[in-house]
Amino acid sequence: MSEAHTHHEMSFWEKYVFSTDHKIIGFQYMFTGLFMALIGGFFVYVFRMQLAFPGIDVPGFGHVSELAYNSLVTNHGTIMIFWFAMPVLIAAFGNFLIPLMIGADDMVFPRINRLSYQIFLLSALVLIASFFVPNGGFGGSWTAYPPLSAEAQYNATPLGAPMWVIAVGLEFVAFLLGGINFITTLMNARAPGMKMYDIPIVLWMIVIASILFMCSVGPLLAGAIMLLFDQLIGTGFYNPAHGGDPLLWQHLFWFFGHPEVYVVLLPAMGIVAEIMAVFARKKLFGYKTILYSVFATGILSFVVWAHHQFIAGIDPRMANLFTVTTLIISVPIAELCFVYIATLYGASITFSTPMLWALAFMAEFLIGGVTGIFLGASGLDVYYHDTYFVVAHFHYTFVPIAIIGFYAGITYWFPKMFGRMLNEYWGKVHFWGTIIPFNFIFIPLFILGAAGQHRRISGYVHFPDLYTQDLQNLRIIATVSLIAMLAFQVVFIVNMVYSWFRGKKAEINPWKANTLEWTVPSPPPHGNFAEFPTVYRGPYEYSHPDREVDYWPQNEPGPDPAKSRK
Amino acid sequence: MSGPQSVGSPRTLTRTGPVIPSSLLAMVALVLTEIMLFAALISSFLIVKADASIWPPLGQPRLPVIVTAVNTGFLLGSGFMFFLANRRFRVGDFPASRKLMGMAVFLGGVFVAVQGYEWSKLLGFGLTVTSSIYGSFFYLIIGFHALHAVGALVAMLHLFLTFGPQGQSASRFLGTQVFWYFVVGIWPILYYLVYLS
Amino acid sequence: MKGNSIIVLMCCILLAGLAQADACPVCFSAKDETRLAFYFSTALLSILPLSMVGGVIFWIRTRFKRVPPQTGA
Structure with a gap:
């Protein structure tokens, strides 16, 4: 990052591959994440076909052996959470938005930012490589409980398992570096005048998510190192025969694993907040309430992790405690939902594509959240644990977070990212084509789970109680809906590629929004701001009675309505 | 310094005049993560120790408590030297600061060297990573600490060698210092848990 | 009142x-030390x-209070 950069023409490599520009790094994260999502999507297609039509040769894959099934399920989960949700929601949007929204030219540590992406790319390559080693990729589920994950004789993947652990470890190091950058940048690089309560909610959410991630990732890294030692050197950290303790891993994993849910949830909720305020043309209801609810969520997220282990052999007295904290954490999340609904109340809503996604997020996430309360009760969880009810529950949270949240964000910021408008008509086709099949996939899974169908089994032919015609029909409905949903993603890809090159040119501020990224050209040039902005007010002053236009950009000189009201 | 000409130069980013320098904030964030990592290792160690009927297991060598106590003194002394170096640095007395830095690096180096010697002895006595869960945890926790110490020493040595008469980049000095305090500060806890209890 | x-x-x-009598059928280790360690x-x-x-937030706050507010913003 020398000043010479701006004076000479940058080569392709300098500009797009080894760039330190936060926008390019954001795109790198986004496209790597989307590529990984395609792999994860292919995996789910293969194993859903096996479940609906046991034993068939899946078109494009062939016969699904038990070993292959385990590997597909494991890596579907791993990829979708660690290589799609995290890079796209936090790293891609965080990198792209933070400097633009706070009026800075780049991250505080651009080279650390570049290193972060390079480590992430390496981790993705290691994971992909693990699919092609003898015996294939790791198949001990994405939670990797020992002894299944620690002993090659149990998991049957002597190479795949350590590679999986190494890939996950590298990925966390990458996000650690990125998270440090996000926190420091938001803290130290804000435009003059941008006070604590003038920061757009989405940035707060991304940074709080980064803090949660950094505080929770240490134990998992420690656990991963111990697991790797067990796999490669033959230590016995998780082996009771050597004096170790397999339960240890579950604690270390879920100590990270549960805050991780909030790590990906918060950025998605932030994206939704931005979109709702813009398309409702109303001031975001209860900015500080949102912020404090998020703080409360962050604090509580550290004391709920053992609800994943209710039947794993933990002390029942401890389980009671964790039931209570788990139910309490739904309070701030519910508060967030109510506040968002209050923003919509009485607004004249524009049902554009981003707004549809934002509303769908609220509706679908609500189902995921409410079913979570069933599972948080330790008594009920004894029955539901490891059934498809759990699968349906967390897909009703993660699909809104990762997929709907991503589509909301990309359809909203696409004009800024690429300088062209997405096609609205095809955007809506894609929206309905995704949302309707999505519900048809997972509502049958709730029913199957309540009927007692266990997870991580490659077929139910040998379970007479589960292999009835009724239940098999539900499985087929889910699989057919999945294929429909996957097929509709082609619409999005075509729309995106076409609009990128042929779409209508985007203006500087097509949505008439207030935040600073809409004051620079679309797409923003290297260095973002020709003249660094000064901030005069909060980001959500829409439909202010004193103004002729219904929006009030943050950098426009004038009074601060928050102050004059007092 | 502002304007498109200085694009990307980190100095333009701190227009509001940060109250806490970026390098310090970043290092504090990193140290936070590291503390959590060590907390997890300590927790795992305590749980496994509580599980065991005899600790340390039979047939495993005892750890050199006295030598390591002296060695702990070297490490703490190194941290103190860095502290003094910082005080000189702040008032602009760079030659004295550089000398104290050198002392800090030297004492830290002694610590790592004695550790390495101890390890070679212990390996000879049959305490290896796989000899028992006791050995696994010893090399994991103490080895992880040693790794951090070596990394920090390399950074400190580099700081020492590039110390000019005009001093040193204050942000680098601050960042390295915070990390070294972390390495020094966590050691007595590890010593107490692994060697003494 | 007193009866209450x-x-x-x-x-x-x-x-x-009750806590003492509470059996722990799924606890893998019968020892109290393990329980306490967990x-x-x-x-x-x-x-x-x-x-x-x-602590870090508190530290940042005190630092902010010590430094006078920036001018020009």
């Missing part, structure tokens, strides 16, 4: 005794991040 407090006291004693590490890992982040 006696009942409350009785209930408390009963509940305290309690301790659960408490450590839960409280440590919160107190550290709280």
Whole structure:
């Protein structure tokens, strides 16, 4: 990052591959994440076909052996959470938005930012490589409980398992570096005048998510190192025969694993907040309430992790405690939902594509959240644990977070990212084509789970109680809906590629929004701001009675309505 | 310094005049993560120790408590030297600061060297990573600490060698210092848990 | 009133005794030390991040208060 950069023409490599520009790094994260999502999507297609039509040769894959099934399920989960949700929601949007929204030219540590992406790319390559080693990729589920994950004789993947652990470890190091950058940048690089309560909610959410991630990732890294030692050197950290303790891993994993849910949830909720305020043309209801609810969520997220282990052999007295904290954490999340609904109340809503996604997020996430309360009760969880009810529950949270949240964000910021408008008509086709099949996939899974169908089994032919015609029909409905949903993603890809090159040119501020990224050209040039902005007010002053236009950009000189009201 | 000409130069980013320098904030964030990592290792160690009927297991060598106590003194002394170096640095007395830095690096180096010697002895006595869960945890926790110490020493040595008469980049000095305090500060806890209890 | 407090006291004693009598069929280790070690590490890992982040935020706040507000903004 020398000043010479701006004076000479940058080569392709300098500009797009080894760039330190936060926008390019954001795109790198986004496209790597989307590529990984395609792999994860292919995996789910293969194993859903096996479940609906046991034993068939899946078109494009062939016969699904038990070993292959385990590997597909494991890596579907791993990829979708660690290589799609995290890079796209936090790293891609965080990198792209933070400097633009706070009026800075780049991250505080651009080279650390570049290193972060390079480590992430390496981790993705290691994971992909693990699919092609003898015996294939790791198949001990994405939670990797020992002894299944620690002993090659149990998991049957002597190479795949350590590679999986190494890939996950590298990925966390990458996000650690990125998270440090996000926190420091938001803290130290804000435009003059941008006070604590003038920061757009989405940035707060991304940074709080980064803090949660950094505080929770240490134990998992420690656990991963111990697991790797067990796999490669033959230590016995998780082996009771050597004096170790397999339960240890579950604690270390879920100590990270549960805050991780909030790590990906918060950025998605932030994206939704931005979109709702813009398309409702109303001031975001209860900015500080949102912020404090998020703080409360962050604090509580550290004391709920053992609800994943209710039947794993933990002390029942401890389980009671964790039931209570788990139910309490739904309070701030519910508060967030109510506040968002209050923003919509009485607004004249524009049902554009981003707004549809934002509303769908609220509706679908609500189902995921409410079913979570069933599972948080330790008594009920004894029955539901490891059934498809759990699968349906967390897909009703993660699909809104990762997929709907991503589509909301990309359809909203696409004009800024690429300088062209997405096609609205095809955007809506894609929206309905995704949302309707999505519900048809997972509502049958709730029913199957309540009927007692266990997870991580490659077929139910040998379970007479589960292999009835009724239940098999539900499985087929889910699989057919999945294929429909996957097929509709082609619409999005075509729309995106076409609009990128042929779409209508985007203006500087097509949505008439207030935040600073809409004051620079679309797409923003290297260095973002020709003249660094000064901030005069909060980001959500829409439909202010004193103004002729219904929006009030943050950098426009004038009074601060928050102050004059007092 | 502002304007498109200085694009990307980190100095333009701190227009509001940060109250806490970026390098310090970043290092504090990193140290936070590291503390959590060590907390997890300590927790795992305590749980496994509580599980065991005899600790340390039979047939495993005892750890050199006295030598390591002296060695702990070297490490703490190194941290103190860095502290003094910082005080000189702040008032602009760079030659004295550089000398104290050198002392800090030297004492830290002694610590790592004695550790390495101890390890070679212990390996000879049959305490290896796989000899028992006791050995696994010893090399994991103490080895992880040693790794951090070596990394920090390399950074400190580099700081020492590039110390000019005009001093040193204050942000680098601050960042390295915070990390070294972390390495020094966590050691007595590890010593107490692994060697003494 | 007095009868009430006696009942409350009785209930408390009963509940305290209950914890002792509570069987733990799924606890893998019968030893009390293991249980306490799990309690301790659960408490450590839960409280440590919160107190550290709280401490850093407090430190940042005091630093901000010491420095006079920036001009020009």
